[in-house]
Amino acid sequence: MHIPDGILSTHVWVPLAAGGVGAVALAARAARKRLAEESVPLIGLMGAFVFALQMLNFPIAAGVSDHVVGAGLLAVIFGPSVAMLCMAAVVTIQALVFGDGGIAALGANVVNMAVLSTLTAWAVYHALKERLPNVAVVAATLLGVLAGAGGAAAWVMLSQPYGAKFLGAMVLTHFVSGMVEAAVTLAVVKTLRAAGLVPGVAKEVAR
Amino acid sequence: MKLTRGQSLTLLGCAVLVVAGILSFFAYPFPDALEDSLEQHRAADGMPAGSDPSPSPTGETTEATGTWNAPFPDYAVPGVENEGLGGALAGILGAAGTFVVLLLLLSLLSRNSAAPSPFAILASICRCRSIRAAESEPDARRDRAGRMRRGPSHVAVSPRPSNTAGGPRRRPGHG
Incomplete structure (x- = not known):
């Protein structure tokens, strides 16, 4: 879901870069209030895990692949601010070190994957977790992926003369990959809870 | 058997290495959904797939090249011929780099030590x-x-x- 350089217009990527920087700064401020030092190693490992997972492109159609975003996973286990910081770190390293996603488009990619995906996933999870804990994880991940893809489609369509067909293709393909990611996320969250690395839903609600 | 937190974290670290270093060999080597959608619309515009995009009608697009040269472009390690091996190395490097960056960033942010x-x-x-x-x-x-x-x-x-x-x-x- 990484927008390369050469796609976005200047009047699209400049505001998005500013928005991305602002959002990450706000996330850092919010994370600072609730971050306990003993949880730092787990957060670092989960960020690395999301980086690794993003390398595993899987087929969603003949000749078309996609990869997980990881925003849903991080938002469910760490909450929005820490998840935003992790996603921003992953996306930035991908762009600067591996050329995955453009440099000018970095702000747009941070906004899509670290802000839109993460906040949508967290909001959905937060709304559903008490009544339907498993459905909450699945719905949060899927809607998070779709929010990020919708953002990417919007920025591209504001820059290029692509119409509804482009949006349709983006939503359809990311619905498929979002369903795969939802299953992966649910499995990982259950494993982490079983291992006692993250609190279960009951404990989380009580907090 | 109940693992201690340290053991669980070690296992998670091993899982990261397995995903980045081994499972990445089996990644599906085709463009992802966004890249594919972009390619198809470029082709529909009458441009050969893979060529530079059409200039935007609403403003200048950014240059596709020349702004920054990533040291490991497309998860390939310079000097490593084998694509799978290069990808695995890049994956391990990237995962380790993400870990270190987050550790430093969050250690500086966390207060109640x-x-x-x-x-x-x-x-x-x-x-x-x-x-x-x-x-x-x-x-x-x-x-x-x-x-x-x-x-x-x-x-x-x-x-x-x-x-x-x-x-x-x-x-x-x-x-």
């Missing part, structure tokens, strides 16, 4: 320059504002009580 941890020590190594400056002038330790002015601004984001910082105090002349 009850006990010294390796991560506080890592953070304090980054801060040791400002600490050394502070220790060479006894007054400066009390004068936090003065210390922050002297220290490198990017590591002095979180002034905190010196006893809870957790890292070993570096004496001048050591390290």
